[in-house]
Amino acid sequence: MPDTRPSHRPWSAHRRRSPHRRRLRRRDLLVLAALLGLPVLLDLALVWGPALATVGLSFTSWDGIGAIHGVGPRNYTDLATGYPPFWPAVRHNLLWLGFLALVATPLGLLLAVLLDRGIRFSRLYQSVLYLPVVLSLAVIGFIAQLIFSRDQGALNSLLGRTADPVDWIGDPRLNLWAVLLLTGWRHTGYVLILYLAGLKSVDPTLKEAAALDGAGEAQTFLRVVLPTLRPVHVIVGVVTVIESLRAFDVVYAVNHGRNGLELLSVLATANIIGEAGRIGFGSAIAVVLLAVSLVFIACHLAQEPRRDGPRRPAARGSRP
Incomplete structure (x- = not known):
């Protein structure tokens, strides 16, 4: 007759198997110190x-x-x-932030909602709209010169203003808005991909439950889908602030951040490594x-x- 008594293992075996009571060896401590200490040291040294x-x-x-x-x-x-x-640069940075937050970001959300509905050629539209994100801001600045140049720009040719061209880059009343259009074009594609990924992860049963309760399509989006995208809102908000504060390449490629395109990042660079040589200032x-x-x-x-x-x-x- 087989022995049905429960087998009693030594207490030390239970201790070895328990992950909470396992004592770290010296090699484990060295590995943890290398994996955690090196990034911390690099962060302290470089940031x-x-x-x-x-x-x-x-x-x-x-x-x-x-x-x-x-x-x-x-x-x-x-x-x-x-x-x-200084104060024009502060105003331009705040205007940059407001344009990206109030124009480019809602436009990216709208395009993401339209593409999420499964329209034809949605993959093509995603590729076309996301293409500017692949390009750097410096390349966007050179594209701005090709489009908004006074003498050989594409926009003046399309508008038929070759005889009396508009100085889109040289006029301080217009050049900031011209650059903001291209920057918003790039930012819209980035926001589009983020929101589209968030919309794909929304549980379809939530929409079905809202429809059974009598909610319309707009009410379902505002009261069910939009609150579900709260983590995406946080990411988009952080990205928007970062894009508005680190804007440097595009204006530097256009006219070195002068004559209406002054930004705080450009002023800091001009004083630290420019001809002024005023590192403290x-x-x-x-x-x-x-x-x-x-x-x-x-x-x-x-x-x-x-x-x-x-x-x-x-x-x-x-x-x-």
Whole structure:
């Protein structure tokens, strides 16, 4: 007759099999230190180190060759009161952000909704609309020159203004909007792909339940589909802020960020590595740009607990 008594294994075997009680060996600690320590060191050396150095240099006067002299907050006061391109650059960056957030992003969402309906040649439309995302902003700037050039631009030829051409790039009242159109064209394709991926992941049963409750197509989208895309909204918002603050290549390729295309990134570059050689003053501009970025990051982090909601305490005796 077989033995039906439960086999009792040594306590040490249970300890070895339990993943929570396994003691890390020295080799495991070295691997963890390499996998976690190296990225942290690289982040400190390549991101936070230069950022803190920039903050420190913003309170100095240095041309990059001679001695460094501390000037206190004088760079910031000169920036706000005695540097004429500063406030136009701030206004242009905010206008850049507003255009991408209020025009390009809703347009990308609209196109994603249309393509999600399964229209004919949707794959072709996706490829055409996503093509500008593959191109860099510098290439977009050269395309802007080909389109909006005063003498040989394609737009003046299409409008029949070859005899009396419009200076789309040279006119400070028009060049910013011309560049924003091409930047919005690129941003729309990126937003389109993000929202299209989010729409594909929406559970179809949610739409069916809303239809059974008598909700129309517009109500289903606004009250069911759109709240489901909240994680995509966060990603799109972060991408929009990043695109508006790091805009540099396109305006530099058009006219080096002058004559109506001043941006904070262009001013910082012109003062740090340009002919001016005012590293302390350019660092102050970079710190202002960093502070604006941190404001949006803080607003995003402040919304995280509200979005996740309070966690319920675990019941007594239950496992976590």
